[in-house]
Amino acid sequence: MLSDWLDLTLDGNAGAIRTGRLTTGSFDCHGPGILELTPETPASGAHACVISAGIHGNETAPIELVGELLARLEAGQLRLGAPLLVLLGNIPAIRHSKRFITTNLNRLFRRDLSLEGDEPERARELMASVDDFYQRHAELPRLHYDMHTAIRDSRYPRFAVEPYADSPTAPLQWQWLAAAEMQAVLHQHQHSWTFSHYSKHYHGAQAFTLELGRVAPFGHNDMAALRPLRHLLEALLEGREPQRGDPTRMAFFRVEQELMRHAEDFRLCFADNVANFTEFSPGSCLARDAVAGDCVVGEQPLAVVFPNAEVELGARAALLVRASETPSGEPRR
Numbered sequence: 068m069l070s071d072w073l074d075l076t077l078d079g080n081a082g083a084i085r086t087g088r089l090t091t092g093s094f095d096c097h098g099p100g101i102l103e104l105t106p107e108t109p110a111s112g113a114h115a116c117v118i119s120a121g122i123h124g125n126e127t128a129p130i131e132l133v134g135e136l137l138a139r140l141e142a143g144q145l146r147l148g149a150p151l152l153v154l155l156g157n158i159p160a161i162r163h164s165k166r167f168i169t170t171n172l173n174r175l176f177r178r179d180l181s182l183e184g185d186e187p188e189r190a191r192e193l194m195a196s197v198d199d200f201y202q203r204h205a206e207l208p209r210l211h212y213d214m215h216t217a218i219r220d221s222r223y224p225r226f227a228v229e230p231y232a233d234s235p236t237a238p239l240q241w242q243w244l245a246a247a248e249m250q251a252v253l254h255q256h257q258h259s260w261t262f263s264h265y266s267k268h269y270h271g272a273q274a275f276t277l278e279l280g281r282v283a284p285f286g287h288n289d290m291a292a293l294r295p296l297r298h299l300l301e302a303l304l305e306g307r308e309p310q311r312g313d314p315t316r317m318a319f320f321r322v323e324q325e326l327m328r329h330a331e332d333f334r335l336c337f338a339d340n341v342a343n344f345t346e347f348s349p350g351s352c353l354a355r356d357a358v359a360g361d362c363v364v365g366e367q368p369l370a371v372v373f374p375n376a377e378v379e380l381g382a383r384a385a386l387l388v389r390a391s392e393t394p395s396g397e398p399r400r
């Protein structure tokens with residue numbers, strides 16, 4: 068049964084279900100954590116939808132949200148009206164409640180990836196499954212929401228990261244995200260090789276990383292806060308036009324700089340309880356790195372997002388961001 072898919076996958080019995088029927092369509096398990104749902108009759112407004120969760124294994128709220136959607140589909144409370152690819156990212160890391168096992172999966176989504184190992188192999192499987200899915204539904208507009216939760220508290224607990232790419236974001240997306248009660252949007256200033264970036268860069272999909280509160284164990288997530296997002300996902304999987312909200316209710320930011328960790332001897336100059344989007348004034352020291360030196364705020368204030376001193380050497384230790392006037396990241400005058 069579809070509602071067993073998550074448990075079977077996480078228990079290592081993904082092979083126990085391969086295909087099945089729903090009242091309004093069918094499903095196929097293409098591999099562990101790779102589930103495709105196909106409607107009997109796609110609705111006229113259908114998108115080819117990818118939703119992914121568990122790219123980081125300790126981020127459980129998105130996995131619970133996927134569980135809610137599948138249960139409602141199976142119970143006949145939702146009618147499948149659009150092709151949907153549901154992906155569970157780093158299955159061993161989910162089992163161990165860890166962000167990753169060997170390396171951060173969400174930096175590996177590039178076609179010229181040359182690394183070997185479990186996470187690179189998983190990135191290749193996930194990229195191939197997205198390629199095949201979008202190719203099978205080439206006539207439909209493409210969408211990908213890659214769902215995460217953040218390590219720290221945030222001044223905007225629910226926010227979208229808009230990957231950098233040549234293809235623009237459709238203005239309608241801001242209305243959908245506002246109705247889903249996303250509170251902020253962060254525009255990326257350069258390629259980042261995340262999963263949402265993959266779908267946008269290589270497939271021209273409307274794609275976002277969605278940050279949905281703070282990391283918590285299974286059963287300890289505030290799922291009520293994610294109800295409006297669930298409504299957006301339900302509309303998409305039914306092939307209905309989602310509700311629209313007012314994008315001016317969201318705060319828009321753009322990344323100015325990536326703070327990288329270069330040295331073993333690296334530390335952030337602020338406490339672990341400093342929340343995402345906290346602003347630092349000119350002259351503030353943000354990080355000390357024995358190789359790169361101090362990172363100090365220049366003439367304009369900067370806010371920090373995803374600060375993490377524990378990242379691998381050569382990896383991003385924070386995004387340094389500023390408020391922008393519009394979704395596409397024009398600076399505030």
Ligand SMILES: O=C(O)CCC(=O)N[C@@H](CCC(=O)O)C(=O)O
Nearest residue numbers: 173215217218219228261276373
């Ligand atoms: O809270 C944190 O430090 C990390 C939360 C998280 O996993 N964020 C994603 C964002 C991806 C993006 O930049 O689009 C990540 O770091 O992979």
Ligand SMILES: [Zn+2]
Nearest residue numbers: 123126215216
């Ligand atoms: Zn994450």
